[in-house]
Amino acid sequence: MPWSNDEWWPDQLRLDILDDNSADTNPYGEDFDYAEEFEKLDFEEVKSDIEDVMTDSQDWWPADYGHYGPFFLRMAWHSAGTYRTADGRAGGAGGRQRLPPESSWPDNVSLDKARRLLQPVKKKHGKKLSWGDLILLAGNVALESMGFETFGFAGGRKDAFISNEAVEWGPETEWGETSPERFEDGEVGNLKNPLGNTVMGLIYVDPEGPYGEPDVDGSAKNIREEFHKMAMNDEETVALIAGGHTFGKVHGADDPDEHQGPEPEAAPIEEQGLGWSHDFDKAGMISSGIEGPWNGTPTVWNMDYLDNLLDYDWTSVKGPGGAWQWRPVGDDIADAPGGQDQSETEEPMMLTTDVALKHDDDFREILERFQDNPEEFQESFSRAWYKLLHRDMGPPTRFLGPEVPDETLIWQDPVPDVDHELVGDEEIGELKETLLATDLSRSQLVKTAWASASTYRDSDKRGGANGAHLRLEPQRSWEVNEPDELESVLETLESVQTEFNDSRSDEVRVSLADLIVLGGNAAIEEAASDAGYDVDVPFEPGRTDATQAQTDVESFEVLEPRADAFRNYLGGEYDDLYDSPEERMVDTAELLNLSVPEMTVLVGGMRALGVTYQDTGRGVFTDQPGTLSNDFFVNLLDMDYEWEPVDEDNELFEVRDRDTGEVEWEATRLDLIFGSNARLRATADAYFADDDEEQFVEDFVDAWSHVMQLDRFDLE
Known part of the structure; x- marks a missing residue:
């Protein structure tokens, strides 16, 4: 293959990441409407089909404990869990776990097999069910199959067919590496933006501990920052880790470096997209290099994980795969059945990241509260899991399917429904004249409209002009928005809005969100006229104004432009x-x-x-x-x-x-x-x-x- 321009001139500004925005890469064609197709699904039939796969162990890849539930749970978690708040990129939308680099991350060892197990479900339902939705729905069905009550599920994730080259994964050039350049001042627990993971090719943090050492204090710092960067607070963090680790086991029967083949993208052609082949039999599977279950009931929702973690002391050891893990002090802990041969037994283990929760005062307080209140643990995990799976989907108006919850959550950036008649062409013309007659300059009108709308991120469908968040904290105080000037502009716009709405005897109203955009449009039309061109900038009313109470200030902070x-x-x-x-x-x-x-x-x-x-x-x-x-x-x-x-x-x-x-x-x-x-x-x-x-x-x-x-x- 000839060298690319990027290889000849590595310092050249990369513009190819914008080409995907103008290219149609969907093989179904530009007229394909996934939302329309999804609504044709028999949703219960899909779930039943997933359940059938989940409980039918295959000879070519046998299920631990005869149940693929923990396997599918890990697949869904690792798909959604790449999301990070700094730029809203990654996450489960697009089903990009099946594309490089995620398809070949060391943290995703064997998940290629999980997706292949689901291939019959995808074949049956075809274009009505995207891989993005199927992968995450399989995680939900897995939880339900193992006795957990989920909060809900929404479809609507269109599949991607090319990798997202815009995602910055880190400065390292080798999988599994952590360089000091990943952290501000090289300090653990202080990731540089926009990163959300502490190791190249891992979803979250190194399960062995920072830099592969069983350092519980450093691990707790990394956990807190990493989960915060994916929009989770301490309680949600503990709920997700404890809830997820209630199920399944990790596989490290021997050293992966000695017995494991190349990842899918580097595997020979005859592997047909599968990777990580190893020369052990299936009873001795190898993935992470860490070996063992967390508790004695790996396919049942219960409190065993929390009880094991809190009620026993744990000591760090090197496991059979050569990685750091933790074993219980003493021999009175309940064993688990063998993953493949259930007549055998395995001693439970913990990861450094588990033990770190116990040694951090704030995390431990939550663990103990959950242990004492199982129903609270259930509720917290169900909501945190729902948030994990849906954080990158934007407002609930985009959600599809019969299991979408009625409740709108604060992290979904709610805006009110339209409760009035919208302005028509006559009112729009009147408002334009009024706006241009104020003392606001064209530059001010355009700048304000841009400041409002350009917060949008197509990565996670957040931001934008709807809601008029520009007039609320934190946006009205952002440096880029020139707060003093913005306050004056907003006062003028609000007075125009009030005067117009008060003058209507009917139900026609204009929101400030619409008025801000309309002001920019009017200024552009006048500026084009001065250049000799008669243009009509399209305008569609229907935006509404959010309240400060509907605005999670901390969550909105990540939308602040570092440069514009x-x-x-x-x-x-x-x-x-x-x-x-x-x-x-x-x-x-x-x-x-x-x-x-x-x-x-x-x-x-x-x-x-x-x-x-x-x-x-x-x-x-x-x-x-x-x-x-x-x-x-x-x-x-x-x-x-x-x-x-x-x-x-x-x-x-x-x-x-x-x-x-x-x-x-x-x-x-x-x-x-x-x-x-x-x-x-x-x-x-x-x-x-x-x-x-x-x-x-x-x-x-x-x-x-x-x-x-x-x-x-x-x-x-």
């Missing part, structure tokens, strides 16, 4: 793995589901409109700011100018006239990258010519409308 190329906001110091502002720009564009042309035209248009952080004018390469012209591209590519860095970090630049040496404009890397990077320059070329401006205006309006509507799932 579209407002030319560089931000401050970063505790993440991105090396440059332009990398953060591409990352944001990917989360906004933008293509390279859409990202390019939005930056150029926002500059022409004079929309910059603190009105610095950086990148506003025009003598007529506020007019929707293509001047940004015209002057960026004009060889009458030269560019000179003016700070040590090469983030700020002066644009000088080549002949006179006079400074014409200031710029940042977020401007000059569109002339420096070959692909971005080629895209900018499409907008700088004399006959390109009309196309530029049309494309800007389309891209702007795309962002404004990203969270309108009610329109799908």
Whole structure:
């Protein structure tokens, strides 16, 4: 295979991660409606089919204890558990556990077999049941089959068919490694953003302990931070670990390095996508290198895990697979039946991560409370498990199926239902005139609409303009939103809203969420008119206004932009793995589901409109700011100018006239990258010519409308 451009020039800005946003990779075609297909399922039949598979041990991959429940539970957990709050990426949506790199992570050893066991279910129900839904539903059915009452289940996860190259998994180049660069200042328990796992290729933390050592204090720190980064508090963390480890066992009959074959992506072609073959018989399975069950009843929901952990002392030992694990002190603990030969017995074990919970004061208090209150343990685990499986799916309006709970939970970012008549064309026209007649500038109107809508993340369907969270904490205090100016803008918009709604004798009302977007649209239409173009920016009313009580402040904090190329906001110091502002720009564009042309035209248009952080004018390469012209591209590519860095970090630049040496404009890397990077320059070329401006205006309006509507799932 020839080398790629990334291999020839590894420091080149990667833009290919945006190509997936404009490509149709679904083999079912662009008209395929998964939600429509899912609703055709006989849901109970699907669950019955999964149950049948779960209790029918196969010779080619026999079930521990004659029941695949713990195996399917691990599969579902490891699919959903990759989710991290920092960028909302990963998780169960897309069924990406069946694609690299997750398909070949060392933490997912043998889960290729779990998916193959479910293949008959997928074959029977076809495109009506995605792999993303099937993998997680199998986990729910497993819990129910083993005596646990789940909180509910929602379908609706469309399958992905290519890997998500936008996910940053860490700085290491080998699976199973942990480098100090993964942590801020190299400190355990302080992961750099956007990471959510402490070891390359593991879902959460190293079960042996930090850096493979049985360090319970360090393990507790890592657990707390890792689970916090996937939106779980201490109680949810303990519930998930204790609930999950109530079932099944881990496999480490011998050293995997000596007896285990390559992962699926490296396996020979005749393995047909399976990996990790080993030369032991099935009674001596190898996966993690850790061996044993947590308790004596591995396929039954009960309190045995909690009782074993809290009622016995544990000491660290090297298990038969060469990994650190913990055995009970003394011999009076109840043995478990053998995984394959149940006439044999196995002594229960614990992981370092289990013992860490017992040695951390706050975690232990929760463990003891759960031990004393089994019903509370059941309730906490059921809710935490539901959250784990659904955290990346967005609002419950997207949820499908007969088991969706009636209760809307705070982590689902609830917004009120529409309880009034929506504004029509006549009212929209009236509101536009009113907004443009206020003392708000075009830049302020556009900036406010962008600040509201651009919080959206397609990764986990959070954020966006619906709810008008911009007027609530924490968003109204974010530095990028210029809180003092924003407060003044919101006061004006709220007065327009109040006056309009009070003047209606009928049931027609406008929400502030709709008004914010409409203000940006009106400003763009006027700016295009000044450039000589008559445009109508699409607007669909129907957004509502959330309350502060409906807003989990801590949960919303992760949406705060570290940088915003579209407002030319560089931000401050970063505790993440991105090396440059332009990398953060591409990352944001990917989360906004933008293509390279859409990202390019939005930056150029926002500059022409004079929309910059603190009105610095950086990148506003025009003598007529506020007019929707293509001047940004015209002057960026004009060889009458030269560019000179003016700070040590090469983030700020002066644009000088080549002949006179006079400074014409200031710029940042977020401007000059569109002339420096070959692909971005080629895209900018499409907008700088004399006959390109009309196309530029049309494309800007389309891209702007795309962002404004990203969270309108009610329109799908």
